[in-house]
Amino acid sequence: MSESTDTNPPADLPSTLGALRASGWRSESVKHEIRRNATARIRAGEPLFPAVLGYEDTVVPQLQNALLAGHDVIFLGERGQAKTRMIRGLVGLLDEWMPIVQGSEINDDPYAPVSLHARNLVAEAGDDTPVSWVHRSTRFGEKLATPDTSIADLIGEVDPMKIVEGRYLSDELALHFGLVPRTNRGIFAINELPDLAERIQVGLLNVLEERDVQIRGFKIQLPLDLLLVASANPEDYTNRGRLITPLKDRFGSQVRTHYPLEVDTEVAIIEQEADPFQVDGVDVQVPGFMTEVIATVSHLARQSPHISQRSGVSVRLSVSNQEVMVANAVRRSLLSGESQVAPRICDLEALPAATAGKVEIEAIEEGREGQILEHLVRSAVLTVFREQVRPEQLGAVVTAFESRDPVETGEDVSVAEYVALVDELDGLQAPVADLVGGEASPAVVASAVELILEGLHLSKRLNKDAVGGRAQYRSRG
Numbered sequence: 001m002s003e004s005t006d007t008n009p010p011a012d013l014p015s016t017l018g019a020l021r022a023s024g025w026r027s028e029s030v031k032h033e034i035r036r037n038a039t040a041r042i043r044a045g046e047p048l049f050p051a052v053l054g055y056e057d058t059v060v061p062q063l064q065n066a067l068l069a070g071h072d073v074i075f076l077g078e079r080g081q082a083k084t085r086m087i088r089g090l091v092g093l094l095d096e097w098m099p100i101v102q103g104s105e106i107n108d109d110p111y112a113p114v115s116l117h118a119r120n121l122v123a124e125a126g127d128d129t130p131v132s133w134v135h136r137s138t139r140f141g142e143k144l145a146t147p148d149t150s151i152a153d154l155i156g157e158v159d160p161m162k163i164v165e166g167r168y169l170s171d172e173l174a175l176h177f178g179l180v181p182r183t184n185r186g187i188f189a190i191n192e193l194p195d196l197a198e199r200i201q202v203g204l205l206n207v208l209e210e211r212d213v214q215i216r217g218f219k220i221q222l223p224l225d226l227l228l229v230a231s232a233n234p235e236d237y238t239n240r241g242r243l244i245t246p247l248k249d250r251f252g253s254q255v256r257t258h259y260p261l262e263v264d265t266e267v268a269i270i271e272q273e274a275d276p277f278q279v280d281g282v283d284v285q286v287p288g289f290m291t292e293v294i295a296t297v298s299h300l301a302r303q304s305p306h307i308s309q310r311s312g313v314s315v316r317l318s319v320s321n322q323e324v325m326v327a328n329a330v331r332r333s334l335l336s337g338e339s340q341v342a343p344r345i346c347d348l349e350a351l352p353a354a355t356a357g358k359v360e361i362e363a364i365e366e367g368r369e370g371q372i373l374e375h376l377v378r379s380a381v382l383t384v385f386r387e388q389v390r391p392e393q394l395g396a397v398v399t400a401f402e403s404r405d406p407v408e409t410g411e412d413v414s415v416a417e418y419v420a421l422v423d424e425l426d427g428l429q430a431p432v433a434d435l436v437g438g439e440a441s442p443a444v445v446a447s448a449v450e451l452i453l454e455g456l457h458l459s460k461r462l463n464k465d466a467v468g469g470r471a472q473y474r475s476r477g
Contacts, residue, residue: 007135007137007138009097009132009133009135010097013097013099013133014099014131015130015131016127016128016129016130016131017110017122017125017126017127017128017129017131018126018127018128019131020099020110020131021127025099027109027110027111027112029225030094030139030185030186030187030225030226030227031070031227032070033093033094033095034067034090034093034094034227035067035068035070037093037094037095038064038067038068038093039068041093042064047060048060048063048064048089048092048093049082049085049086049089051085051089051272052082052085052086052089053260053265053268053269053272054260054261054262054265054266054268054269055082055257058258058261059086059255059256059257059258062253062255062256063086063253063255065253066252066253066255067090067093069252069253070252071251071252071253072208072227072228072229072250072251072252072253073227073229073230073251073252073253073254073255074193074229074230074231074232074237074251074253074254074255075087075229075230075231075232075255075257076231076232076233076234076237076254076255076256076257077231077233077234077256077257077258078233078234078259078310078311078312078314079233079311079312079314079316080259080312080313080314080315080316080317081257081258081259081312081314081315082257082315083191083231083257084189084191084231086257087142087187087189087191087229087231088140088142088189090140090187090227090229091136091137091139091140091187092136094136094139094186094187095136096135096136097133097134097135097136098133098134098136098139098185099131099132099133100131100132100133100134100185101113101117101118101121101122101129101130101131101132102121102129102130102131102132103117103121103130103132104117104118104132105117105177105181105182106177106181106182106184106222106224107134107139107182107183107184107185107186108184109185109225110122110129110131114184114222114223114224115222138186139183139185139186139187140183140186140187140188140189141179141180141182141183141186141187141188141189142188142189142190142191143179143188143189143190143191144191144192145190145191145192145193145194145195145196146195147195147197149196149197149200150200151178151199151200151203152176152178153178153179154178154179154180154200154203154204155178155180155181155203155207156175156176156177156178156181157175157176157178180207180224180226181222181224183226184222184224184225184226185225185226186226186227187226187227187228187229188226188227188228188229189228189229189230189231190228190229190230190231191230191231192231192232192233192236193230193231193232193237193243194232194233194236194237194242194243195236195242198244201243201244201247202244202246202247204228204247205246205247205250207224207226207228208228208247208250208251209250228251230251234256235310259298259302259312259313259315260295260299260315263292263295263296263299266295266298266299266315266318267288267291267292267295269315269318269319270291270294270295270318270319270322271291273315273319274319274322274323274326275323275326277323277326277327277330279330279334281339282330282333282334282339282340282341283339283340283341283443284326284329284330284341284342285340285341285342285441285443285444286322286326286342286343287342287343287436287444287447287448289384289388289435289447289448289451290325290342290343290344290447290451291322292384292387292388293348293377293380293381293384294318294321294322294325294380295318296379296380296383296384297317297318297321297351297355297376297377297380298313298315298317298318298321300376300379300380300383301313301317301359301376304372304376305362306361306362306372307359307360307361307362307372308359308360308361308362311359311360313358313359314358316358317354317355317358317359320354320355320358321351321354321355323354324350324351324353324354325343325347325348325350325351326343326347327350328343328347328349328350329341329342329343329344329347332347332411335411335412336412336414338414338415338443340415340441340442340443341443342441342443342444342446342447343447344409344446344447344450344451345381345409345447345450345451345453345454346409346410346411346450346469346471348377348381349469351373351377352370352373352374355373355376356369356373361373378458381451381454381455381458382455382458382459384451385451385452385454385455385458385459386455386459388435388451389431389434389435389451389452389455390431390434393427393430393431393434394427394431394452394456394461395427396426396427396430397425397426397427397428397431397452397456398456398461398462398475399426399427400425400426400427400428401462401473401474401475402475402477404425405474406465406472406473406474407421407425407453407472407473407474408470408471408472409449409450409453409470409471409472409473410468410469410470410471411469411470412469412470413470415442415443415445415446416442418442418445418446418449418450419442419445419446421449422445422449428449428452431448431452432445432448432449432452435448435451435452436448453473456473457473460476461476462474462475462476463475463476
């Protein structure tokens, strides 16, 4: 079937049980369905998760093995490692449309109904039993594990309104099904699994192994067909004893996620995820080396002894830092009236506002948080400078500073002043052209100039005096 643009089923799908049999449709478990579709994608060389980058050789093969094996899966990883995105992406491995007994609350298979409503309907109507079709997007259930999550939320509870209507407590029709039964024949996900209370974890044991549920002691067995996936922080899952051992044992596969291993991968994620930032009347151009600075800040933070590695440094930090850097550049352009803007080193002053809330700083002394973040940014700038600018091109620039007045930079220095500096400062033309090319826009040239000057300062080849949003670079002689 072709991909539908909405959740209204095509008109040519069978509408009764008899027509469904005649169409040749065959029933299969959700794990077999996912295995079949995953097999087709792997054979065709198509990615399971096109929007998830950096896992092609590490996480994805583990997950492919788990799906082919028909395992329930738990993803272990720190925050911001695309666990939830991959879990939700599993929906794409379901068939686009699935038949159910019409009116079923738990997606009853027309060939093998399990709820009392569906069983009675099929017994009475036979091949005339009406069939509905559900889209794969509705076959996914998700619950964020919180301490107040109850068995009623997950499994179900007696519905007092149905009792008022005259149902008996022993009547299955008096029950209100929870999230798990309502996701029958689909994928159910629990995020942050260790945060579930132990008594609730016990309630999941039957779901994972015996594939049934029990509600309030009723002798009701619902043989559910589910792929159960969960996410957890490794610290909570492996070290703190917050997950009961029998529940751990029932997950077939454990897939360990990680942060991007290469700066280039993080850059690609930033470019994919960050807001493109379109503002009327402003042409925003982001040089690649500035995005690389942002990605390098995150990579250095993941290695820093001053940043809590238990909490992790999310890729969301990189995305937020990129967005706030570009926002600061746009604000500059609005104040100056320039229609074209590129983020510069001076825009990195805006990063602490986006960084402070996304990392946990471990500092012995009070008030050192700002210094630690500032050091990370400076280190990132120096790293990118050394990678992007050839050192043999810089001697002439340093020499030129010995015979001239200091150079001023900052938010209120216009693009035209930077372009004029390239023309008048001997030796600056070569590294700028090498960094951004000979056809770069004036705004990008200005960004390159700031990177070169700041890199020379951090390399201890120029002195710098900074006051507020302005800076002066001068010779060390």
